[in-house]
Every structure is written in C-alpha cells, then in structure tokens.
Amino acid sequence: MxxxxxxxxxxxxxxxxxxxxxxxxxxxxxxxxxxxxxxxxxxxxxxxxxxxxxxxxxxNSWKTALVHPIPKKGDRSDPSNYRFIAITxxxxxxxxxxxxxxxxxxxxxxxxxSDRQYGFHRGRSAGDLLDYLTHRWVEAVESKGLPLGIPVGR
Known part of the structure; x- marks a missing residue:
C-alpha cells in the first residue's frame, strides 16, 4: 500500500x-x-x-480517553451489569x-x-452471515453431513 x-x-x-x-x-x-x-x-x-x-x-491528548460505564439490562446495583465505553x-x-x-x-x-469477512466490512452485516450459515447448515443436513458433492448412499 x-x-x-x-x-x-x-x-x-x-x-x-x-x-x-x-x-x-x-x-x-x-x-x-x-x-x-x-x-x-x-x-x-x-x-x-x-x-x-x-x-x-x-x-498525547489524542491518546487520552474518558471512560464511562454504561448499564446493561438488569440490576444496576450489580457491577458486572455494566459495559465501559472510552470517549476519545x-x-x-x-x-x-x-x-x-x-x-x-x-x-x-x-x-x-476474505469473502467470509462480515464484521467491519462495507455492505456486510450479521444478517448476511446468518443467511450464509443457514444455507450451509441446510446443505449439510440435506447431504447428511457428508462433504458436498459426494452422493448419499455410497
């Protein structure tokens, strides 16, 4: 590059x-x-x-972050129910x-x-990955788990 x-x-x-x-x-x-x-x-x-x-x-001022706890769903008194974000x-x-x-x-x-890269890739989403995985699972079930291209019954 x-x-x-x-x-x-x-x-x-x-x-x-x-x-x-x-x-x-x-x-x-x-x-x-x-x-x-x-x-x-x-x-x-x-x-x-x-x-x-x-x-x-x-x-150096660009390397400093303000860290804030953000509550997840659930009990706000439970410290493990928070995720932290860093504001830079x-x-x-x-x-x-x-x-x-x-x-x-x-x-x-x-x-x-890779064509299988879905995260942080323009035009790709978690939904696309789910579609791909569902397609692969259906293929695996239909072929009874055999590698694709091998006829069933041999």
Whole structure:
C-alpha cells in the first residue's frame, strides 16, 4: 500500500459526517463545532494530520480517553451489569477515519479481505452471515453431513 494521503476533501468529508449527537472527547470540542466549521478547519487539520503521520507521532491528548460505564439490562446495583465505553478526541477519530477509509479501499481493491469477512466490512452485516450459515447448515443436513458433492448412499 502506498502512503496514506490526507487531502482537504477527505478531511472535510469526515468532518461533515460527524454525528452532532455524540459526546465531546477529553478536549471538550463538540462535534457540532467541527462539523459547522469543516470548510475552515479542513486545511489546518489536513496539515496537522500529514505532519503527525510523517513523524509517526500522535499528540498525547489524542491518546487520552474518558471512560464511562454504561448499564446493561438488569440490576444496576450489580457491577458486572455494566459495559465501559472510552470517549476519545474527535481529532484522532477524524484522522483514524481517513486512514481506515484508504486502508479498507486498498484491501478490498486487492482482494486481501476474505469473502467470509462480515464484521467491519462495507455492505456486510450479521444478517448476511446468518443467511450464509443457514444455507450451509441446510446443505449439510440435506447431504447428511457428508462433504458436498459426494452422493448419499455410497
């Protein structure tokens, strides 16, 4: 894979796609600010991302996370009934999204992701996996567990 390219267009696109209902990270910058100011911020952030990537250094503030417990269904007094989420800087999420987009495009274009990869794969879902598994189970039952292509009764 070639170098990751940070363009103003790709950075602006990610900024404009931010969910304004999500929380701010530890830096306190709300997503509505980044989204609203995307045209003005894209050139500056593009330069910052390029510089960070070229040095191989991520700002320490981007490595900090706010960890919040989220209750699962059930007894809220039971500590095991919580899952934890880490809220990180939106700047790092924007940079990660630009990198991930190019990496996934490269992997897909060069067929380096298995056709059986369902998680984190554009256009695939858990429902697709269930369809595939159900199909395979039906085939196995119909062939009485024999490898496919071997006639039953031999």
């Amino acid at each position: 070639q170098e990751v390219l940070f363009t103003q267009r790709s950075v602006r696109k990610v900024l404009l796609s931010l969910d304004v209902n999500k929380s701010s990270g530890p830096d306190g910058v709300p997503p509505i600010v980044l989204k609203t100011c995307a045209p003005e911020l894209a050139p500056v952030l593009t330069r910052l991302f390029r510089y960070s990537y070229s040095l191989g250094i991520v700002p 800087s939106l700047f790092s999420k924007v940079m990660e999204t630009v990198i991930n987009s190019q990496l996934m495009r490269y992997l897909e274009d060069h067929q380096l992701i």
